[in-house]
Amino acid sequence: MNSFLYKLYFIIKDNFVNILRSFISSFGILFLILFFVIYLAIKDSVISYMGGALLDNLASDEIVILPKNAKTVEYVKRPGVPSIPSYTVKQVSGMSDFVEVNPVSRTGFNIRIKGELLGKSKTIFIPVCGVDRKFLKGRVPGWKSFYNRHPVPIIVPKFTIDIMNNYLSMDGFPALTEKDLIGFPVEMKFVTGKKNTPQYYKEYFYEGQVHSFTDLMSFTGLILPTDFLIFSAEQYRKDTGRTVGMEYVVIYAKVKDSDNLPSVVNKLKKMGLRVESQKDIVEKTRKTMNLVNGVFFAIMSVFFIVSVISIFNSYLTIVYIRSQKFSLKRVLGFSKLQILLSFIVEAAFIGAVYGVVGYFGGNWILGYAGDILAKWIPVFGSIKLQSSGADVFIMCVGISSSVCMVSALFPALFASNINLFNAVRK
Amino acid sequence: MLLTVENVSLHFGKRMILNNVSLSVDDGKIIAITGKSGGGKTSLLGIISGLLEPDSGRVLYKNKNILRWGDFRRSRFRNREIGFVFQFFNLLPDMTSYQNIRYPSMIKFIPRDVDREIRDMAASLNINEILHQKPMTLSGGERQRVAIARAIINHPRLILADEPTGNLDVVTAAEIKNLFVRLKTEERMAIILVTHDKSLIEIADEHYHLEEGRLLKVMHEEAKPSVKSKRTGVNSEHQAKKAKTTQAKTEVKPMTKVKQKR
Numbered sequence A: 001m002n003s004f005l006y007k008l009y010f011i012i013k014d015n016f017v018n019i020l021r022s023f024i025s026s027f028g029i030l031f032l033i034l035f036f037v038i039y040l041a042i043k044d045s046v047i048s049y050m051g052g053a054l055l056d057n058l059a060s061d062e063i064v065i066l067p068k069n070a071k072t073v074e075y076v077k078r079p080g081v082p083s084i085p086s087y088t089v090k091q092v093s094g095m096s097d098f099v100e101v102n103p104v105s106r107t108g109f110n111i112r113i114k115g116e117l118l119g120k121s122k123t124i125f126i127p128v129c130g131v132d133r134k135f136l137k138g139r140v141p142g143w144k145s146f147y148n149r150h151p152v153p154i155i156v157p158k159f160t161i162d163i164m165n166n167y168l169s170m171d172g173f174p175a176l177t178e179k180d181l182i183g184f185p186v187e188m189k190f191v192t193g194k195k196n197t198p199q200y201y202k203e204y205f206y207e208g209q210v211h212s213f214t215d216l217m218s219f220t221g222l223i224l225p226t227d228f229l230i231f232s233a234e235q236y237r238k239d240t241g242r243t244v245g246m247e248y249v250v251i252y253a254k255v256k257d258s259d260n261l262p263s264v265v266n267k268l269k270k271m272g273l274r275v276e277s278q279k280d281i282v283e284k285t286r287k288t289m290n291l292v293n294g295v296f297f298a299i300m301s302v303f304f305i306v307s308v309i310s311i312f313n314s315y316l317t318i319v320y321i322r323s324q325k326f327s328l329k330r331v332l333g334f335s336k337l338q339i340l341l342s343f344i345v346e347a348a349f350i351g352a353v354y355g356v357v358g359y360f361g362g363n364w365i366l367g368y369a370g371d372i373l374a375k376w377i378p379v380f381g382s383i384k385l386q387s388s389g390a391d392v393f394i395m396c397v398g399i400s401s402s403v404c405m406v407s408a409l410f411p412a413l414f415a416s417n418i419n420l421f422n423a424v425r426k
Numbered sequence B: 001m002l003l004t005v006e007n008v009s010l011h012f013g014k015r016m017i018l019n020n021v022s023l024s025v026d027d028g029k030i031i032a033i034t035g036k037s038g039g040g041k042t043s044l045l046g047i048i049s050g051l052l053e054p055d056s057g058r059v060l061y062k063n064k065n066i067l068r069w070g071d072f073r074r075s076r077f078r079n080r081e082i083g084f085v086f087q088f089f090n091l092l093p094d095m096t097s098y099q100n101i102r103y104p105s106m107i108k109f110i111p112r113d114v115d116r117e118i119r120d121m122a123a124s125l126n127i128n129e130i131l132h133q134k135p136m137t138l139s140g141g142e143r144q145r146v147a148i149a150r151a152i153i154n155h156p157r158l159i160l161a162d163e164p165t166g167n168l169d170v171v172t173a174a175e176i177k178n179l180f181v182r183l184k185t186e187e188r189m190a191i192i193l194v195t196h197d198k199s200l201i202e203i204a205d206e207h208y209h210l211e212e213g214r215l216l217k218v219m220h221e222e223a224k225p226s227v228k229s230k231r232t233g234v235n236s237e238h239q240a241k242k243a244k245t246t247q248a249k250t251e252v253k254p255m256t257k258v259k260q261k262r
Ligand SMILES: Nc1ncnc2c1ncn2[C@@H]1O[C@H](COP(=O)(O)OP(=O)(O)OP(=O)(O)O)[C@@H](O)[C@H]1O
Pocket: A422, B012, B013, B017, B035, B036, B037, B038, B039, B040, B041, B042, B043, B044, B087
């Protein structure tokens, strides 16, 4: 037993410096793994973002109805942006093909909100859309209380919690949870018209209150009850005799029978609407993913080639430098297989270590990048850049050690096939 | 017979290095091989140890042809059955003498504890002072003794020693000689010595001379200087074969003449 321990000690001592050297020269693999982790996270995020972009996940019986020339859903009213007229919405709602029709509205008001937190108040411009509470049934807790009342219930995108907590943590305050923030008062200012035509310029103040948080529709503004938007538009019409431009931008609908989908889609198209079904979403996702994949694979293959070459080269150098040593070991009784294995095991070990480091490093970067992106671009707050767990971990370790092993294979074969007789003549 | 070399031939390019060489050695026997530089002595040891493939012939170890063995059996054979003292020592440069000596014993998955043995051996080879030095820092003679210790650590059945006293002074050479005698009598090892050291040849049971690819047995007239000029150091069987197979006029010189050449 003692001698076995001595052997272990000896093997470690004998290989320590070389393993260190191999470690340094196998460094490239780390980038491959880092990149791989990030790629997987982004891929997952993009897929779930694309899939969940409209409804959480569009089922086969769900469709999205858009104005004819709309590319995406535009929640902020701007000149020239198409909308669905209310009579069309009524028409669609009246069709017997659907079990559920959920129009989403927008308003012509510019809306600012003022929130007060810890003595600081902040006023920001924010896009707003309106939905009916029946749309929220089964999707948002407490959906029944989401209608035009005082104070006005407001649904806030989830990522705002993160943004808020970022601000809070800068000032050294503890993070708030969803629960803490429900019921939070928000002052809303609705503005429309130009100041140089005072008879049409109006400002209205409404008391709001956070109703809940959601990722539904992945909309980056506030969701208000449509009946409230109608109410505010009505008030403006009473005051000025003008309309404010209350419109519908998208309808989410569920067909009774998904087999009927093609004919329903046809009907809607004839009505001058654009329809996206799951198939379209999948197609869109696929296209985006192809692009993402293409870019990432290009970059990863560069990393792959670079790391394979550098590992290959370093092992080959080691073999050349120490060919005498390997052949002597062979002469003294090591078989080819043992020499081969000593390389492969070393490479696998180094690869595994880089796999582990790459996995955690990648996740660390993702966490970091996610925070930064969320600060700059709110949408990224709702794209979760988090790599998954055990499966990705195993993949990282597996890929990393296989790449190292494969790169070490040829040098290892070379080392195990050195001409022994010539070697001992030196 | 422990080892039998049968009709082994070897070329390097167009040069015939070994021509139909036969040799055998049994447990507890010492064989000395002499021959001029470049004659193929080291090559012959290489073939016996399975490091070098001959063009033809057989090498039987305990009646098994080692040339038929795969890498794994050969490696084991080299590790356990033979001990090789190389002409140029071939110590592992980044290991101490102690580690070099211990190394062959560590190839087994669970190695034998040879620490005591190494220290005893080092004492008798007079290298106990340098056990923790690396080969670079050793003198030629010290390296040679470390190499010898390494060759016998696994108690092989057969020792192949290529000029094992080449770098030693008379006193140390005599100690090595005694060691070989002890290994022969106490452990009944078979030993093949490539040497030009007369005192080493003295302990050999048989003496062969390698010249122009042929291995010929040298007969010694015991302690009679007058035999010097007589041409009796020739194995008649080999002589006959030679006459049949080659035209080369190889003269087997008596021992003394070989010595003079050196
Ligand atoms: N790989 C090789 N390729 C070509 N020639 C070789 C090779 N190996 C050995 N030789 C030649 O074979 C011949 C025999 O070499 P070997 O080392 O066996 O001689 P030796 O009898 O041991 O000589 P010395 O007494 O000088 O050690 C030499 O002339 C050498 O040049």
